[in-house]
Amino acid sequence: MPVTRDDLPRHILPMPDPKHVGITAYDARDPATKYPPIKPLRPPKGAPNVLIVLIDDAGFGSSSAFGGPCHTPNFEKLAKGGIKYTRFHTTALCSPTRQALLTGRNHHSVGMGAIAEMATSAPGNSSIRPKEKAALAETMKHNGYSTAQIGKCHEVPIWEIGPVGPFTQWPTGSGFEYFYGFVGGEANQYYPGLYEGTTAVEPPKTPEEGYTLNEDLADRAIRWVSQQKALMPDKPFFMYYAPGATHAPHHVPKEWSDKYKGKFDGGWDKLREETIARQKKLGVIPQDAVLTERHDEIPAWDDMPEDLKPVLRRQMEIYAGFMEQTDHEVGRLLDSLEDLGVLDDTLIYLIIGDNGASAEGTINGCFNEMTTLNGMPAIETTEFLLSKIDDFGTPNAFNHYAVGWAHALCAPYQWTKQVASHWGGTRNGTVVHWPNGIKARGETRTQFHHVIDVAKTILDVCGLPEPVSVNGIAQAPLEGYSMVPTFEDAKAEETHSIQYFEIMGNRGLYHAGWTAATRHRTPWKADQPCPLDDDVWELYGPDDWTQANNIAAKNPEKLAELQRLWLIEATKYNCVPIDDRGFERINPDIAGRPQLIQGNSQLLFPGMRVAEGCVLTLKNKSYSVTADIDMPEGVKAEGVIITQGGSMGGWTFYAKDGKLKYCYNFFGIEHYFAEADQAIPAGAHQVRVEFKYDGGGLAKGGDLTLFYDGKPVGKGRVDKTQPMGYSSDEACDVGGDTGSPCSPDYGPTGNKFTGKINWVQIDIGDDDHDHLITAEDKLKLAMARQ
Incomplete structure (x- = not known):
């Protein structure tokens, strides 16, 4: 159905309220008084639903829809019913691509020159979206669309990721009426830190009960769109579905990864050759396209140690299973649209990757990427990796694959994610599907396009003008080009020429x-x-x-x-x-951006769940943690008072069998404990742990002392510590431990503290050794969170 444009002032958002001019009688029964009926706001007649699906960290040569080794039947089905774009491009990095997609402007133009965690005071890198460049969702909402974002959000300034906001760049402050997902660069697929709107929430079940984030996000998307169509079937929706897969950690149940056993035994160089052959057969690259050479910085498969190769093969098997599971969950969402009878009238963008495949897993890959990000990769010896081979992909791991696999999944192009100079970092297979609006089926398009073109195309399709004013702010023009001319004409002139x-x-x-x-x-x-x-x-x-x-x-x-x-x-x-x-x-x-936490002391309260960047840094220094608690008569002290990190690294201060305990979790490999020699008595008390750092450099150990009301009640020893980061996504919790459990003494649920916590105070000493951390190390840690 063609879109019928109307005469509403859609260029000014929100649109001014209509004003009635006419006779106003004294008595409502007087027939002289007539008011026009209230009409709910809707887009122009014939405007379709819109669904954007953005896969994370997937190279051009990953999905089978574009010749890759990962079986993605739902992506293929969508491509057969629509159009494949073979020269569609992203920015080569997460936050920049997402902000460009959601605004229709170049990434520096909307302040996102790199990941949000690297913001500076320069306009192109501030991570602050200018008010004159409103998000696409804001335009869609003010034109009568129901709007929802499900999954990953990595567009929030780092100093605003916390329970006090401000929330202006969170999804619900950027035009989305509903948000369910995580805020940051990556999420544990088994223990994600989730938000509904701006409120922290817990996953609906545990990994032991079959939980994965991929499935949960699809469930939420299906629930939202079903409810929307049940209550307002005439109102179209705009949904942005960004599952966070297939970003590391590569987590997937074994039934998915086991499908690929033996499929990658030939290594990454052979995989590149197999992929380009499939791509030529599919027609997603020309027959005369040349497989680019592997650069010297990327080792040949034959040069890798033979005893490490079983681990390397398993890394790729898990990734492929992860991609296939992601395809399956996207397929469930598509099936729900078909069941609702709206699939044919939904414009779908499937963008397979916000950048090329990730080469951030090191030459060997890793079991727990935090070891590498803390500058301690030597911990993961070949012997260690082999001993953990069956745990890769499970809740016990935080794994990433080797650089060679990332390069192979970007075939036939050079380089990978982060490398914006070459197509391996920026060219991502894209499918556009809209049966009611596009006659083409199973065709390809070779015109050059960029992620900034999506917003322009959606407005064009929906019959909506670019707003000249949003919330009273005059708007700058979009910077992309409409892809609509290519929908029916494979030979349409290329409009995005630079x-x-x-x-x-x-x-x-x-x-x-x-x-x-x-x-x-x-x-x-x-x-x-x-x-x-x-x-x-x-x-x-x-x-x-x-x-x-x-x-x-x-x-x-x-x-x-x-x-x-x-x-x-x-x-x-x-x-x-x-x-x-x-x-x-x-x-x-130095960067010139605000920081949330300053000083040497921080007070936290029960129920708080905040990111690692919102807590005083306790690495490489002495510190103390003091909690003011009340224990009821007849109640045994159990559960977590405060914790930071999770099963892959961190610390936790808790009670076990009535006694105060402290556990330092060193990368999930070693656990160091201190335990009180007596139970916490009933009544009001201050319980405390002091950690005295050994000094002499980074990652050293220290002595632990536990106190009840200032009296020593237990001692312990930590032999070594993590120098830069506990986790990429786990939180600091007061009153319980969300996410994965930091101590083996308790599980992921049922760990809430049985007493009352009035407050917890963290104090740091003056023996700070952070200045010994190199610039390169801090950069590596920051770039991991993308």
């Missing part, structure tokens, strides 16, 4: 088929990159589909032209100054 790329110094430019590129840094290397002016630029011609043949030396004039265009585009969209800094962007004092 696009700049930049992530932390990795830079590229597309213009009329030509590409210029310079890789400034390698994602998994800790060394500082060279000066920007020393970067070597490459040039690829319009006939070079995969960027395989660098012709810079043969055509320096063309390269200079594209370099100049890159600088113009970068300046236009706030990309300059180019910011490749590491430590300076992690340190808020």
Whole structure:
């Protein structure tokens, strides 16, 4: 059904209330008084439902819909009923791609030059979305759409991720009427930190009961859309479904990963060759496309140690199972739309990856990525990894695959996630499906497009103008181009003819088929990159589909032209100054962004659940934790008073069998305890743990002392500590332990404290050794949370 445009003032949002002018009688029964009926706000007649599905950390060569090894039958089914776009691009990084998608503007233009955790005071990197560049969901809501975001949100400024907000850049402050998911770069698929709206909530069941985040998010999406259509069937919906899969940790029940046993025994170099052959057969790349060479920084499969290869194979089996499970859950959502009778009238964008596959798992991959992110990869020896091979993918692991697999899943292109200069980091297979509006079935489109084009296309399809004013703020124009001309015409003229790329110094430019590129840094290397002016630029011609043949030396004039265009585009969209800094962007004092926690003392209250960045840093220093509690008569003290981290690392202060205990969890490998020699008596008391750091560098141990009302009641010893981070996604909880359990003394549920907690205070000592942490280490930790 074609969209019928109306005469409502949709360019001003929210639209002004209609005013009635006419006779107003004294008596409502007087027939002279007539008021027009109240009409609920709706989009123009014929406007479809809209669903955006964004998969996380998936390379062009991952899904079987684009020739990859991961079986994705629902993605394939969607592609057979719609169109595959084979030259669709993202920004090469998480937060930037998502903010660009949700606003229709380039990532620097909306303040998201890198991940939110690396915000600076520069406009292009502030993580603050300008008020004159309202989110797409805001436009859809004010035009009569029901709006919901399900899954991952990584667009909130880091200093606003907390229970006190402000919530203006949370989904419910950005035009989405409903949000269920997590806020941050990644989530434990078995123990996620979830929010409904802006309220922290617990998963509905445990891993032992079969819980996975993938399934939970699909359940919530199905519930929301079913309710919406049951109560307002005439009102279309706009849903953004971003499951967080297939980002690390690669968590999936074994029934999914076991399907792939033996499928990757040949290694990643063979996988690349198999993938490009399938891609040519599918027609998603030209028959003459060249498989790019593997760079020296990426080891050959044959050069990897033989005794490590069983672990490496298992890493890829788990990832493939994870991708297939993700496809299955997306399929359940699509099936629900079909059952509701609305699938054919829903414009669906399936974007398989917010960037290329992630090369952040190191050359060997890892069982617990926090070991690597803390600069201690040597802990995970080959012997250790082999001993854990059956635990990969389970709630006992926090695993990531090796760089070689990431590169293979970006086939046939060069490089991976973070490398914005090359297609391996930015080219992501995309499907558009809308049976009632697109006649094409199972076709491909080769026009160049970028994630900023999605918003423009949705407004075009729905018959909605770009707003000139939102909430009283004059709006800047969208920066993308409508893809509608390509819906029916495979030979439609390419409208998006120029696009700049930049992530932390990795830079590229597309213009009329030509590409210029310079890789400034390698994602998994800790060394500082060279000066920007020393970067070597490459040039690829319009006939070079995969960027395989660098012709810079043969055509320096063309390269200079594209370099100049890159600088113009970068300046236009706030990309300059180019910011490749590491430590300076992690340190808020230098970066110029606010920080939530300051000083040497912090007070917390029962029921609080806050991110690690919202708590005083206790690493590499002495500290104390004091709790003011009341124990009722006849009640034995049990449960968690305060904890930080989870099963993969952290600390917890709790009661067990009536006695006070403290456990330091070292990467889930070692657990160090202190236990009181007597039970906590009834009544009001202050219980306390003091940790005296040994000093002499990072990650050292220290002595523990427990106190009741200032009297020592127990001692313990911690032999070694985590120097930089406990977890990528676990919280600090007061009164219980959400997420995975930090101590083996209790489980993931039933661990609430049986007494009353009045307050908990954390105090840090003056023996801070944080200055010994290198800039590269802090950068690595921050980049993991994307």
